[in-house]
Amino acid sequence: MNRSLDELRQEAIKKLEKISGDPLREYMELFSLATGLSKTHALTNFFEVNSKRIEDLRLLETYISQRCTGVPLPYITGIEGFWKKEFRVTADTLIPRPETELLVELILSENKSKCLKVLDLGTGTGAIGISIAEERPNWKITATDISLFALRTAKINSRGLKNINFVQCFWLNSIGTSFDIIVSNPPYICDNDPHLKYLRYEPRLALEGGRDGLGPAREIIKTAKKNLVDKGRLYLEHGYDQKDDVTQILRQSDFCTIKSYKDFAGHDRVIKAHS
C-alpha cells in the first residue's frame, strides 16, 4: 500500500461520486464494514496500519469497485434500515423500500384492536411483518414467501420475536386459517419494463409481476376473501400507475370500502379494501 490513507479516501470518494448521491456516507459505511472500525474512524488516520489493516483496506477497495459497478450498497453491507430497525438483506431478498413503510404505518394507525391476526404475503426480509410484530406484541403475525432463502433471512431478522411465524407457500395456496388483516407488497413491475435493467441485482422473483405487472395482485385479490374474516382488511402496495387497475380487480372480487393512499413522493402507492 503505497498511497496514504488520505489519498485512498479521496480517490474512493471521487469514484463513489459517480454512482451515489451520498458518497461520503457510503465510504464511511464500506470502511467500517471492511475494517471493523467505527464509521468515524473512516475520516481519521488514528489507527495503526499493520499488515492486517492493509488487508482490510484492500477489501475496502474491492467493496468500492463493486459499488462502482452498480451493486446497491445494502447488497454489499448486508443490511438496510426499515421502520425502526436494521434488516439483514441478501441477494435473495428485495431491499426494503421507504415507501413500503406506509403499509406498516396505515395498519398500525387504522387498527386499534388488542389482538389481531395478520398475514404478510411475500415477506422477503420480513420487513412488513416483523415491524408490525414488534409494534404489537399481542398480535399474531404469519409471514409467507415462496422463496425458502428469503424466509431463512426473514427468520434471522425476527430473532427474539415470539408473535411471528413463517410459512413457505405460493401466495394463499396452503393457508388454512382466517386473518383480520392481509398485507402484501407483491412484485408489480411489468416483464418488459425498461426500469428492470436498473434493478439487475434484485431477485427477479421479487420484482416481476407478469405481462401487465398485476399477475401477483390479481392472484392475491382473487383468493384473499377465503382467508379474511367478515369485514377483514386487505392492504396492497402497487405501482404508481396501477391504482385504477387494482381498484377494478378488487371490485370484480366483491371487495368494498376501497381506499387509496399516496406515498411521501405523492404517488398512489397503497390500496385498502374490506372483504
Ligand SMILES: C[S@@+](CC[C@H](N)C(=O)[O-])C[C@H]1O[C@@H](n2cnc3c(N)ncnc32)[C@H](O)[C@@H]1O
Ligand atoms: C416486492 S417483494 C416484497 C418483499 C417485502 N415484503 C418488502 O416489502 O420489502 C415480493 C416478495 O414476494 C415473494 N414472492 C414472489 N412470488 C411469490 C409467490 N408466488 N408466493 C409467495 N411469495 C412470492 C418474493 O420472493 C418477494 O420476497
